[in-house]
Amino acid sequence: MRKIGIKIFTFYVLFLFVATSCVGTKINKNKILVTNVPVKDQNLDSIAITNTPILFDLVSEGEKWVDSVYNGMSLDEKIGQLFMIAAYSNKDAKHYAAIDKLIQENKIGGLIFFQGGPVRQAKLTNRYQALSKTPLFIGIDAEWGLGMRIDSTYRYPWNMTLGAIQDMQLIEKLGTQMGMQSKRLGLQFNFAPVLDINSNPKNPIIGFRSFGEDKFKVTDHAIALMKGIQSQDIFATGKHFPGHGDTSKDSHKELPTINASRERLEELEFYPYHKMFHEGLSSVMVGHLNVPSLESRPNFPSSLSYNIVTNVLQKELGFKGLIFTDALNMKGVSDFKVPSEVNFEAFMAGNDILLFPENVPATIQKFKLAFSLDLFTEERLAFSVKKILKFKYKAGLNSYKPIETENLYSDLNLVSNEALQYQLYENAITVLKNTDAVLPIKNLDKQKIAYVKIGDDNNDKYVSTLQKYADVTVVDDKNIDSLQVKLSSYTTVIIGYHKSDIAFKNDDLRVDELLKIVALAKNNNVILNVFAKPYSLLAFDNFDSIEGLVVSYQNSPISQIVSAELIFGAIEAKGKLPVSINSFFKVNDGLSTEKLNRLGFTTAENVGMNSQILSKIDGIANKAIADKMTPGIQVLVAKAGKVIYQKSFGYHTYDKKIKVQNSDIYDVASLTKILGTLPNVMIAYDQHKINLGTTLGSMSPIFKDSNKQNISFKDLLSHYAGLPAGLPFYKAALNKSKKPSEDYFRKIPEVNFTKQLGDSLFIRNDFSDTIMKMIVKSKISIKKEYKYSDLTFMILKDYLEKTTGKTLDVLIQENFYRSLGMNNSSFNPLAKFDKNRIPPTETDAYFRHQLLQGYVNDLTAALEGGVSGHAGVFSNAMDVAKIMELYLQKGSYGNQQYFSEKTFDDFNTCYFCAEGNRRGVGFDKPQLGTSGPTCGCASMTSFGHTGYTGTMAWADPETQIVYVFLSNRTFPVATENRLSKANIRENIQQVIYDAIIR
Missing domain, CATH: 3.40.50.1700 (Glycoside hydrolase family 3 C-terminal domain)
Incomplete structure (x- = not known):
């Protein structure tokens, strides 16, 4: 009698529970039957939606698989399909064993993964799938990418950031990448996109998870993201129905109320759902919300409401895809009743899958008891379970293959992620x-x-x-x-x-x-x-x-x-x-x-280059350092106005105390010619003060009546004037004992001795005049042939200073560096920069007898007080790239025109190539035959220069590439140029050209 009484009492409780929670129930011969569940009036063989990219009109093989699996299931297995359990890959063996048990004993149908790592999760997924008779659904809540939940994976911008973007193709591209990553990790569901319209700025849980407050923009963004995700055969999930945007409460902590009329809900909150259903949304997640206009019972969660889940979502809005509850452990619903009752009522409301349910074993027992008492029908169970199986078939789980864990990390962290990230923020x-x-x-x-x-x-x-x-x-x-x-x-x-x-x-x-x-x-x-x-x-x-x-x-x-x-x-x-x-x-x-038109920054892929190939630069640079060709290196590559590679390698010296930073400043040696002198000469040319035919005698009166008076400007700058490569100017400053003469040097600055060339070493200010006199008197080659000469730019420096009344270091700052933003470039850098930012170039044992750090390495330039036309500039790769980009844009940078395009074209012309002279006017040019400074891969329109300290700057108009290489290969002593013999600069340039995607 006692057992009969307990059974009657249990039946009575269940009767009251179902009768009060299901709208439209009827009692017939002691059976409680849910009449409004869409069984008789819905076609269970198809859950296709118009224009959907994911079709569920299964071919006969699919129907057979669904029916076969379903018919072979026990009641426990059918009920188990309704549960998607929370799983973690960052917990201990006890947790993993608990999931094992739920799979083996309770026959659960799916897992939603939360915190952990990708490889650990993949291994656990393989483990759990192997234990399950029916393949499991694997889902994740990854609204802004896997990085929302899993470490070592990519995190894209929040939805609200994306909501600022106007280009829907970018949003769809993002969805595609998210879908690819989900598929690689063995997932079938990403619980995204969020369709909530955040009309309440104080919303504590949606906020930045929403695309915004404009229903049209939210819908457009959501559709684009969904299309991308589902293009990779990953099911997208719209959430949180009927709309979580207009609340100031967090459903994780309490039950929020949406005090909107049915008309307002139709006009605003439902708008994205209408559009998404038409476009083929696979699934919907129902939120835990109190919506009085849709559910008459006070403070009753929408996820448990038959009227909201079945009548509104399925019947009125016509949704035929899978329906998930929001996580059933959330306080917005878990405080409503005990877990087993919450879970059962969520099913009776019309949800297909119960997400993150608590106390699954007790819930299954409750389901079985209710079924034995005919509190729900086989048809109702089949409606959800067969729908689940159809999705599993569509996801390919009928022929499940374990996740390949090799290369998983690299596959999930492709450079394309970062490339897209740049594009997204550029548009947001x-x-x-x-x-x-x-x-x-x-x-x-x-x-x-x-x-x-x-x-x-x-x-x-x-x-x-x-x-x-x-x-x-x-x-x-x-x-x-x-x-x-x-x-x-x-x-x-x-x-x-x-x-x-x-x-x-x-x-x-x-x-x-x-x-x-x-x-x-x-x-x-x-x-x-x-x-x-x-x-x-x-x-x-x-x-x-x-x-x-x-x-x-x-x-x-x-x-x-x-x-x-x-x-x-x-x-x-x-x-x-x-x-x-x-x-x-x-x-x-x-x-x-x-x-x-200033240089920007992006990834190689965004300008048509391959970053994986570019990464080979690292190996070349590191080998040069390991073989002691140079203690440190800076390399920069830009294409189409975007810096795509900028790295520093090694140390300032071989003692490895100071690492090279991108902001460090190198002695660029002969790059001074095109970074310091040539730009100012081009201004004079642009102003018609000189032309290609101007003679040296008319440019500089000191050359009148000399053997150089008839040298043309074109010949001079093409290294075709027969000038010697250099002259031993320092000898004029030595005494009879061949030591620095007191007539020219002081240990401390004095009147007329203010030019510094080293620590405690100052030279007489007028020594530059001595240098120029020696140049005037020097011999020139009778035969007209190419001969590289530093004297050319020393002459030009003298010309510029005498015609402008300003020294070259002042001219370059006023005319170029300041307006270009070359704030890391100057002659005599110790007057402006911290010494620790300047790698030393040499321990001078032949003249200055000291470590050269911040003092120009070139002795002739040092004798001019560190400011010469051929050497003396200190800079870093970023600053060098700016002026190379100015050249590439033919005199324009930052929307400022420094000189005309014609002037640049005139200077970038090889006038004597037919005679075997590869030089342009001031610029070096690529290989001519076997001779030249480049890899042989640069176009003939390319130009640049190299420097004695181990430097190179090169630009190519045809590929729009700028390449800068800086080093201090002369440290500690400038002996054999092993960097040059090993073709380090050229080999890096070859890699750059190899990286172009053709």
Whole structure:
């Protein structure tokens, strides 16, 4: 009697439970039958949707497989298919064994993976699939890529960042990459995209996970992402139905309420679903939401509502794909009832798969008891289970193959991920204010720029990239007043607001941060750049004092790089605001900015090159260092105006104390000819002060009546004038004992002895006159033939200084370096830069008898006080690339025309190639026969120069490639040039050309 009483009581409880939770139930002969489940009026043989790219009108083999598997299942196995259990690959053996048990004993149908690593997850997936009689569904919640959940994988921008992008092809491309990575990891489902329209700025859980507040933009982005994902045979999942955007509560912690009318839901929240269903969305996830306009029971979760899941989603909206609950461990639903009741009621509401359920064994027992009592029918069970099996067949699980773990890490982290990341941020970053066209920053020679950091996250990439464009000084002080004093002399202040790029962290402006920004904006010309979600701007009362306002959305390294590019005009602003900011900025606001032709940054693949091939440069450079051809190297490669490779190798010296950095400054030796002297000569040529026929005697009166007076400008700069390669000028400064004469040298600076050529060594200021006299008197070759000569550029330096009244070091700064942003380039660098940034070139044991660090290596240039026409410039690879890019753009850079295109073409012409002289006018040119400085792969229109210290700068108009190689191969002594004999520079250039995708 007691057992009968318990059974009757159990039946009564279940009766009340189902009767109160299912709309439209009927009682017939002691049976409770759910009448509104779409069984009789739905075709179970097809869940195809119009225009869907994933069709489920299965061929006969598929139908046979589904029916065969289903008919061969026990009741436990059928019920088990409804459960997708949480799994981790970063837990211990106890967890793995627990999953094993659920698979073997409870016959679960799928797993949703959370934290862990890709290889560990793949191995566990293989393990779990091997244990399961019916192949498992494997899913992941990877809204912005696998990196959302798994370490060592790629993390793409948040949806709100993507919402600023106007090019849907980029979003679809992103979805395709996400789908490829999911497939490689053995997944069938990615629970994305989010379809929630974030109409409530205070939403604590959706926010940046939404594409924005505009239903049309949200829908367009979601469709594009879905198409990309599903193109790789990965099922996309729209979420969180009926819409989680208009709430200020987190369903992980409590049950949020959506107080929207049915009409508003139809107009706004349902809009993306209507469109997505038409486009072929595979599955939907139902959120845990209290929606009074759709569910009459107070505080009743939408995921458990028959009216919402079945009547609205399936019947009214016509969705025929798989339906998932949101995670059933979330407080928004788990606090509603005990787990087994929550899970059972979710099934009875019309969901197909119960995601992250708790207490699966107890739930299965509840299902079996309910089934034995006819509380749900075989038809209802078959409806979901056969649908699940059809998806499994479509996913290819009928012929499952284990995941190949070899090369898995590299396959998931292809360079194409980073290439796309650059494109996404280039299209997302948004400019909201640009008073007086403060963006992009122009006229660098008239600017003095400071950077101030706000926020507590990293800003390294932003600052380092800003400093590649201009001399940007980082200024810091906790006290606002003293900070303002420090900033008073700056023309522009860039404020970067940097908050963590890790999901779900609070990135709202603190009061003290807000006050600091406001105070600085009142007293300075400010560009505010926000590396956080746009809602952080809600804290501002107005933006009147801010001249430039940029939203960069996230604080990722690539976001920082791309944002710095925008500040200086290497890219234009394209993004549109995905949400409104009070009454100041509306959704879809976003200004375009001018694009200046300055060098930018990207991956090789974005400009048609192969980064894997380019990586071979590393091996060549490292071998040169290992074989002690040079202690350190800088290499830069740019194509089509974008730097695609910039690395430094080795150390300043062989003692390996100071590593070479990209910002370090090398003695570039003869690159000075085209970096320092030639640009100024081209200005004079452009101004018609000289021409190709101008004679040396008319250019410089000191050559009148000399054996050089009739040398033409063209011959002079083509090294076709018969001048000697060099002269022993230093001998004129020696005494009879062949030691530095006291007539010419001092240990400390004195009047008329201010030119320094080493530590405690100063030369008489007029020694340059002695040098020029020696050049005038020197012999020239009678036979007209090519002969390389440093004297050419020493003559040109003298010409420039006498015709302009300014020294060459001043001229190059005024005419080029300052406006180009070559803030790491100068003659005599010790006057401007820290000595530790300058690798030494040689231990001079023949004249200066000291370590040459920051003093020009070339002795003749040193005798001119470090400023000569043929040597003396110190620079780094980035700065050298700028002037090479200026040449490549035929005199234009930063939208400033320095000299005409014709002038450049005149100088880049080989006038004597027919006579065997490969030189242009000032420029070196590629191989002519077997002679030349390049790999033989560069075009004949290419040009550049090499330097004695182990340097090379080369540009090719046909491929739009700039190549810079800097080293100090002369250290510690300039003996055999092993770097040149081993063709290190040429071999690297060959790799660059090999990397071009043809």
